[in-house]
Amino acid sequence: MTSLSRIGAVVIGRNEGQRLVNCLTSMQGEVDLLIYVDSGSTDGSLQAAEALGAETVLLSADVPFTAARARNAGFEKIMARPDAPDFVQFVDGDCTLEAGYLTHAAEALAADARLGLVTGWRAEIYPEASIYNEMCHFEWHRPAGEIMACGGDMMVRARAFEEVGGFNPEVIAAEDDEFCTRLRKAGHKLMRLPIPMTHHDANMTRFSEWWSRAVRTGHGFEQVNDLHPDYFVRERRRMWVYGGVLPLLALIGAVLFWPLLALVFGLYAVSYVRTVRGLVRDGLIRDRARRHAFYLFLSKFPNILGAATYRKRKRRGSAMEIIEYK
Numbered sequence: 001m002t003s004l005s006r007i008g009a010v011v012i013g014r015n016e017g018q019r020l021v022n023c024l025t026s027m028q029g030e031v032d033l034l035i036y037v038d039s040g041s042t043d044g045s046l047q048a049a050e051a052l053g054a055e056t057v058l059l060s061a062d063v064p065f066t067a068a069r070a071r072n073a074g075f076e077k078i079m080a081r082p083d084a085p086d087f088v089q090f091v092d093g094d095c096t097l098e099a100g101y102l103t104h105a106a107e108a109l110a111a112d113a114r115l116g117l118v119t120g121w122r123a124e125i126y127p128e129a130s131i132y133n134e135m136c137h138f139e140w141h142r143p144a145g146e147i148m149a150c151g152g153d154m155m156v157r158a159r160a161f162e163e164v165g166g167f168n169p170e171v172i173a174a175e176d177d178e179f180c181t182r183l184r185k186a187g188h189k190l191m192r193l194p195i196p197m198t199h200h201d202a203n204m205t206r207f208s209e210w211w212s213r214a215v216r217t218g219h220g221f222e223q224v225n226d227l228h229p230d231y232f233v234r235e236r237r238r239m240w241v242y243g244g245v246l247p248l249l250a251l252i253g254a255v256l257f258w259p260l261l262a263l264v265f266g267l268y269a270v271s272y273v274r275t276v277r278g279l280v281r282d283g284l285i286r287d288r289a290r291r292h293a294f295y296l297f298l299s300k301f302p303n304i305l306g307a308a309t310y311r312k313r314k315r316r317g318s319a320m321e322i323i324e325y326k
Contacts, residue, residue, distance in 0.1 A: 007031050007106050007155075008085040010074030011054070012067055013093025014039040014324075019201050024052045026096035033085060036093075037074040039065035045093075064321045067092075067152060068167035068175035075166060079158065086110075089155040095122070095198040104195055105155040116160035116188025117180065119150040120197025132204035132213075135292055138284065144194035149180035153198045160188050172320045173306075174220030174232070181228045203326055212325035214299040218243075218306025219323060226314070239307060242271065243300030272297055 009031045013020045020036075027034055036049035037057045049056050057073050059065060071090050078088055087106050091097060098120070105118045121144075124137035140151070154176070164182045171178045180190055204210055221239055225232040246264050253260030272293055279289035306323070313320055 006085045007087050007089060007102055008033040008078040008158075009035065009089045009091060009102075010071055010078065011036045011049075011091050011093050012039070012070035012074065012152075013037075013041065013045055014065065015041045015043045016045060016093040017043050019203070020045050020093045021048055021052070022096050022201075023091060023093050024049055024054055026099075027091070028053070030097060030099065030102050031089065033078060033081070035074040035077050037070040037077075039070050063169075064172075064319045066169050066172050066175065066320070066322055068171055068179070069169035071152070072166045072169060075158075075161060079162075084158065086158055087155055088158055088161065090152055091198060092152050092200070094203070095153060095200045096125075097198055098196040101195065101197050102155070104193060105197075108191065108193060109155065109157055112189070112191075114189045115157065115191055116183045116186070117150070117154050117156045117190045118193055119147075119154045119191075120193045120195050122151060122153055122198045122200050123196065125199045125201045126203075129203075130205045131291055131295065132210040133202045134288070135295060136200065136202045136204070138279075138282075138292065140200065142192065144192045147180075147190050147192045148184065149177040150190065150192060152176045157188075160186070168227070170320050171223055171227070172219060172322050173216045174224045177220070177231065178224045178227060181224070181231050209325045210295070211302050212323060214302035215306040215309070216323040216325060217299070218303030219310045220306070221303065222307035222310040223320070226310075236307075239300055239303040242268070242297070243304035247301075268297070 009027060011023055024036065034054045035057065036054040037059065038046045039059050040061050046056055046058060055077065057077055059070060059073060075088055078084060087109050089102055101120055108118045109115050122140040124133050124140065127134045127137035160183060164186050167175050167179045184190060218239060221232045221236045225236045246267060250261050250264040253264060275293040275296055276289045279292055280286055284292060
C-alpha cells in the first residue's frame with residue numbers, strides 16, 4: 001500500500017474565492033504535500049492558500065495563463081523536492097475533494113504498473129442552480145473502467161507524466177484530453193474508478209457564461225484535433241456541419257431556393273429528436289432531455305466561433321490566450 005507521504009497534490013486556480021478555500025480545506029489531512037498554483041488572481045487567493053498551509057506558485061503574467069501551464073508549474077515544484085512522490089493528484093480550484101479518494105487512487109496505480117493515470121467521478125455541487133450546472137452534472141458522470149481521456153481532476157504516475165512532457169501549455173481548452181491522448185499513445189492505460197472523486201462548483205447562472213464556455217470548447221475541439229487528427233473527429237464534424245455548413249445552406253436556400261431551407265430545418269429537427277432519445281437512454285427524464293438537447297444544438301454556434309478563433313490565432317501566430325467564462 002502506498003502511503004500518503006508518496007502522494008503530491010496540485011491545485012490550480014484564478015480568482016476562485018471561497019471555492020478555492022473550500023477546495024484546499026477539503027484536502028487537509030488527505031495529502032502531506034499540497035501545492036497551489038495561481039494564475040494572476042486579484043481576489044487574495046494566494047494569501048488564502050498560504051494561510052491554509054499550501055505551498056504556492058505565482059505564475060508570471062509575461063506568458064499567457066493556461067490551466068496546462070499551471071499544472072506543469074505545480075508538478076515541477078513537487079518534483080524538485082528530494083522526497084518527490086510517485087503519484088501526483090491534480091485538482092481544479094473550483095472543486096472539493098472526496099475524503100479517502102486519494103488512498104484508493106494511489107492503491108490502484110501501485111497495483112498496476114501499466115496504469116499511467118486514474119480518475120474517479122466528479123459531480124456538481126449545485127446542479128439545481130441552473131440548466132447550465134445541470135448539464136455539467138450530467139456531463140461529468142461517465143462509466144467506470146478503461147477510458148480514452150478524462151477531465152483535469154486526475155492522479156498521474158510521476159514517471160509517466162515526465163515521459164510525455166506533461167501538459168501542452170499552448171492548449172487553452174481540452175488540454176486534459178490532449179495530455180491523455182499522448183499518455184495513451186506512449187503505451188499507458190487510463191482508468192476511471194467507480195468511486196466519487198471531486199465535487200465541482202460550475203457556478204454558471206447566466207446564458208453569457210454558458211456561451212463563453214461553449215466558445216472555449218470549440219477552440220479546444222479544433223486545437224486538439226489539429227494536434228491529434230484522430231481525436232475529437234466526431235465532435236469536430238458535428239460542430240462544422242451543424243454550426244457552419246447547414247446555416248450557410250439555410251441562408252442560400254432562404255435567398256435562392258426555399259426547398260433547401262426546408263431541408264436544412266428538417267435535418268436540424270431529426271438531429272434534435274435523436275439527441276433527445278440518446279439522452280433519455282442515458283438516464284435523463286424526457287423533459288430534461290429536451291432542454292439539454294436544445295442547448296446541445298445551440299452550442300454548435302459558439303463552438304464554431306471558438307474554432308474560428310483558434311484558426312485565426314494560428315494563422316497570425318498569435319498567443320493562445322485563455323477564454324474565461326466566470
